Amino acid sequence: MGYHVHIINTNSKGYKIINNFGVLRVILENRFNFIYRESNNTSMFCSNDDEDFTLFYSDNSLWANTTNDRFIIKMIEIAEYFDDGSRVRGDHGETFRSLSETYIHNDDMEEMINEVDQSHIKHFLYRYGGLLIIVLISLLIHTLIYIFD
The missing domain is CATH 1.20.5 (Single alpha-helices involved in coiled-coils or other helix-helix interfaces)
Structure with missing residues (x-):
């Protein structure tokens, strides 16, 4: 059984990188060393650094099915890099400030x-x-x- 972790942006105002696939792809490929792949109409980004790190893109969010702490940390780094209000939310609605610190976001x-x-x-x-x-x-x-x- 997996643990679903999402990079989302629920801000009602402002520019959201997660909603602009072209910009998102450039950032993930150039800054975070991911490779874009598509299979059976599924968009995904696979890490060049670690083959276990795969982010799926759907409904304006990036998500992974993982319990890997390093991958969750990487997702936090990605959301922080966007600097647009994006955040990492876990299965139970908790938002990650870090691996050891979570909170419930007002939007949730x-x-x-x-x-x-x-x-x-x-x-x-x-x-x-x-x-x-x-x-x-x-x-x-x-x-x-x-x-x-």
Whole structure:
């Protein structure tokens, strides 16, 4: 099972390198020594320095399926080099300042709260749904008996 790490930019204003594929490609190839490849309509950048480092490009983000600390550090370096608000976000919504320091970015906060709320509701309904139905039916029956008595 992998860990998905993304370089994204959720700023609503300003120029974003991640949205300009031509500039992105030049930076990754010339500054970070990646080679662009395309396979089955999938755009990817493979590192010349380490064959295990592959970044995939889709939906205006770069992503990797990795738990390799050195690769995550490289992704942080790339996002910082862009100097446009790009950041590295992990599977759990955490944004990396460094390998050892993460935080929840404001742009991700609402989404994460909604996910937590929905998962708690689903868990509650799964665990207590049957009991809840019995209680509601009992209340309905007692109400009808009270009304028609």
